[in-house]
Amino acid sequence: MRAYAIRRLLLIIPTLFILATMVFFSVRFIPGDAIDAMESRYETYTGLDREALEKQLGLDVPIFVQYGRWWRDLILHGTLGKSLFGQWTVEEKILARLPVTIELGLLAIIISLVIALPVGVYSAIRQDTPADYVGRSLAVVGMAMPNFWLALMVIIYPAIWWGWSPPTQVIPFFEDPLGNLGVFIIPSLILGTAMSADTMRMTRTMMLEVLRQDYIRTARSKGLKEWVVITRHALKNSLIPVVTMVGMRLPILIGGSVIIENIFALPGLGRLYMLALQGRDYPVVSGINLFFAIWVVGFNLIVDLIYPILDPRVRYR
């Protein structure tokens, strides 16, 4: 186990190095640079002193020198650099935007579990009954509906029928918890229902597999109530892979939040990313990419390391 943990930690080093290099270069090779973007965005900027600006933003030196400076700042000063469009550093902006994305993501995960677990379990214990078919069909419909379309429908039709549209002004949670939830509930419902489809199918499959195990038969023949067999013995054991899968869906959740934040104009990381990408704000794009990537790498590592604790049958060599 210890040898495995050390090997995993060592393997992270090359992964992170390749990752950082990729996020640095990919965005800098996009045609058109930050100054072009400034010129096209603000009419008044035409006729900028390009050379002076490039020097000021540090874009005048060859790209490999910029790459070296990026690493230097990252390692020596612990900073991801300054945005090309303002006086703030990338990490300040990420931290400022992070709460919105985290709240959206957490609520979406909770909603998806609240929907997926009961439906998945019920579908499994009533396998091949009409209830099972309805649950599974709904899951497939949920997977087929693109979340941006669902979001559009939620914005358009209530507005036409009842003159109601979802609130978009974010209220800080500690000022007005209910008002805050009111803003987040619809976007996270949309993200959550989309996620629940997959989770439900996984829950059902795992439940079906566990229900066929010998220890379930033993539990039943001991005369335990069906309710106890399902919750204590079956559900507990089928949840491990489900929880892991929810964690592994992190990259997909992040992708979904980019779309949802843009439609609902929520000031989270996804929206920041789109704006930075359009404005060619290199440090911000690289910074957010790196931030999410490290998050995912770290999460995968934690899952791998605690898996043997969750499921004692798993042993690492």
Next chain:
Amino acid sequence: MSSTSGRPLAVFEPKRRSKMAEFFLRLVREKPLGTTCGIIILLLIIVAIFAEAVAPYPYRETHLEDRLTGSSFRFLLGTDYAGRDLLSRIIHGARISLSVGLSATAIDVLVGLLIGGATGFIGGKWDLVVQRFVDVWMTFPGLLLLLTIMSLVGPGILQIILILGISGGIAGSRVVRSAVIGIKENDYFLAAEAIGSPSTAILMRHVLPNIMPVLIIIFSISVGGVIIAEASLSFLGFGLPVDLPSWGGMLSREGRGYMEIAPWLALYPGLALTITVYSLNMLGDAMRDLLDPRLRGA
């Protein structure tokens, strides 16, 4: 019994059908919903191929006197801000979605087979190094990666097919790799190696036929995801060029732009998208159930 024992046994052998025919027969018999969805997909493909003949109007033809009208006999699903017929645009959109979905998935399977097959078969250091790159690739949040690469290469149908195909293939290579490693454990593989069969012969005779079901499953469940990915990218303005009637692009430009006065512009392209992806997924599920019963409902 004794009277029949002298007869040649061959008489009692069932009529040999080809494997393909056998498969489709089982599909129709055992999976009615999957079959229905398969028929829907077939119809969509026919409509996509003959879009010019099926669509009532060319997708670019404008009718300026009929801008933003609702459904009518002339324009079954209404018109957009330039008076273009929505139904015709959706029909041409089917061609785009399906061609992107099918060709990107074909590339996906090919890339997955090459990377996963090579790393799984050769193993060792080569496997370790290549898998690090695969790790990195899978670590990126998919959509962010696709957005960055699409802005790198610019919008276009060829670009999006290649990029969705290659990025899906890199992720899919993991599945192929573990399937290949599983095959290497088998006695027939060891035996082939022991008698000194050349690698290419082992690959063609033993590995490829045995991972075929895995490849077919990857193909059948990827098409829907690829179509949604293309629609998402086009929706965000990073996918197909604006002059092509892609469903995702229609939703974002016409749909969002005119949602208060012409909600149908946001309703129908999304409905087309949902029906297509739903049918593809159901067909894929049914095929997977038949090919690999262990994965039922996974």
